[in-house]
Each structure stands twice: as structure tokens, then as C-alpha cells.
Amino acid sequence: MQVSVESTGNLERRMNFSLPAEQLESGVSGRLREIARTVRIKGFRPGKVPAKVVEQRYGEQVKAEVLNGLLRQAFDSAVREHDLRPAGNPRIDRAGEGELDFTATFEIVPDFGDVDVSKLTVVRHTAEVADADIDQMIENLRLQRRTWNKVEREAKEGDLVAGGLWTQSGDFRQPAEGEERFSTVIGSAQLLPALEAALAGLQPGVEHVLDVAFPENWRQPQLAGKTAQVHVTLAQVSEPVLPEVDAAFIKSFGVKSGQADKFREDIRTNLERELRGALMTRLRREVGEQLTATWAHVELPPRLVENEARGMLAQQVEQVRRSGRDPGQPPANAHEQFLEAARKRVLAGLLVGEVARRHDLRLDPKRVNETLRLIASTYEEPEQVIEMYRNDPQLMQGLQARVMEEQVIDWISERAQRTEQALSFQEAIRG
16 A cells, blocks of 8 residues: 655644555455345345345445445554554545545644653642541431421521512512512522522511622623612421431432441442542642643644534533523634633643553553443442443443543652642542
8 A cells, every 4th residue: 555644734744545446345345245144135035135236225335334444444554654643533535536545634643752750749639438428428318308397487598488579770670570489498509699698587478678789790781780679578488307317218228228337338438439539530630730731832733622622612512502501503713712721631631641652551451340330330220331331332432541541640640749638528529
């Protein structure tokens, strides 16, 4: 296979190559024969479908699949032959008049020079799950299962209150007529904090007029940055009733024995798993900040950075959509707001890969299995989740990439100048 490579920029390369026609024909013919042995087509017995019929039905699809496979093989082979290190996937287009002539445009990993991680200064946070953290989690679970009893008294923090309100600021009234209905638990921050705090102490059935300061960025322009009068009438006040931590309560969380010791043991296991993830997130951020600050001067592949920024924009749009809001159509340059963050993410990722390559760090299968079991343990049917990952190459590839990154992060932190800082469990998981 004839291959030529030229530089089209500091970090961009163009590769011209051709595929042997006989290789494509052989691949297509072999795949069609495989299909013919098992395919079921009405009017023909299994294994007896004429080759011409199989080709007419599956020929184009098979040709595209085989061609894509050969293109990847040819590109990977040429990259190894020319000792190139692509950053991201290539863009492969047909070139010239020949059907099997192609041009691959791609970016390469920049030269980072000396990557001495021992010069980095890293803070590694530590934390443990205490009995008080388990107690707090049990209290949270009780709150999730609470019921409400109506009371005839003034509202206080923790109560569920329901009622109506309307707001006046000068000539502006919201709503223009009537009132807005609301329901909230005082202290839950579901309403404007200044308003919610003022609900404590109010009597049901009585209209109260509250002076409430609205923030500068309030969604209603007529109220933004102003102090307005909010007329509130509570229709009902209910106090919480928390369940006892008895055998029935414990069994409802999957602890068949209903024993408190086993319940606390399961909670500790879950909290320790959450803590490990939180500490790794902190360490990843800490090491990433050190890497991006130390090698900030390195030129990065522009297309790779742009693609990362566009991916970050797409994630934000999807989050808005999942929240039930309409994100609209982002402007063509909307991704530019993410370019700096994308640059840091790309730089950190390339450096992690560089460290792994230079020090021949290999993926630890044991750590992959441990991480997979940790992920699966958060589901009701862990074995089904494990099976799903093992049968889905894309899921497993993502898991392996995550574990490999964590291995390299650990490796860097162990060799950097590091200090340890102890945190409480709550401080650690707050990020």
C-alpha cells in the first residue's frame, strides 16, 4: 500500500493512501458467504439462498462495513509505520478519481518535552465514614419516608405549608388577578429563600404582608433587585411524622433480616463507595489542575479542542432538555464559551495518556472488575448490570478508559510532592 504523509499545520497531517481492490473484494465475498449460510429469506430454505439474491439484498451494506474496517486497518498500519501519534479520530475522505483512493486528515499529539511529575505539588484528601455519618443517613432515610399530620398552630421550619400569595411592587402586581398557589416544606429552599424563611411563624387562615427582597437576577424584571410586598395566606400547616427505625422500616430497604446491625453495615458500605468516588474526583481535579498549569504553554490540536467544546455544549443542552425546559437552537458560536474549559480537559487527557505511554502503564484487569462490581452494587440486580457491561463493547471501553485514567492519576500523585489533608465525610462528598 502506497502511503504519503504531509504536514498541513504544526499539529495537522494529511495522509494519502489507496486500498488494494482485491482486498476489498475478498472481504466482501467472504462476508456474503457467511451471511448466505445463516440468512433466512422467504421462499428459500436456510443455507440455500442463491448468492446473487444475498448480494442484491446485503451487498451495499456489507461493502460499506468491510470498507470501513479496511480503512481503519490501513490507517492504523500507516500510523505505526510512520511513527505518528494521532490525537482524536481522523477524517477520511475519498481522493482523486480512484474509488479506493483516500485522504486522512488528522491531528497529532504535541511534544510535551520533559514530563517530570515529581515537580508537581498535589494535595491528596483523606476521609473516613464515621458512625455519625451513618446516623445522618438513617435520619435522611426517615425523612424520605415521612408522613404529614395537619396541625392548628403557626408554621415552623420543617413544616409542610400550602397556601396562596400575590406580590405588589408599585403599580406592578403578580399575578394580575387572584393569587398563585404554592406548597413547600419550610427550609427546603424550594421557594425564594427570603420568602420561605418568612413563612415560619405565620398563622393559617390569616393574610400576612411580608417585605421580601428579590435578587438582582430574579426572573421577573419588575421585581429584580427590589423589595416588594408579598401577601401570603396559609391554607394548611402540617408537621412531619417520621417512622421508627424498626424491623419493618429496615426490611423496606432490602435488608431481609430486619436487623439494625446489618442495616448499618450496608449503609456504611454504600457511603464508603460514595466516598471513594468523591475522593477520586477531588484527586483527578487536583492533578488535572497541576498538569494544565505546568504545561499550559503547549500548543494543542485546535480541532480536538473545538470538538471537546462542542461536546460540552451538547451536554449542557441535553441537561436543559431533561429538566423540562426548551433549550432552543444554540447560536453557531455557542461552543466558544467552553473553549477554555475544553482546552484544559484536552490538555489533562493528553498528558495522562503521555504519562501512561512513557512509563508503560497497563490497565489492571482486577481494578476493572472491582470498579464494575462497585457500579453494579448500586442496582437491584448487580449480576445483570455486570453482564450488560461485558456484552456491550462501548460500555466496557468507557469503563476501561475511566479505570486507566484513575490508575495514572494515582501513579502521578504517588510520585508528586504531595501533602495529605483530612476532611470529614460531609466535606469530602460536597466536592
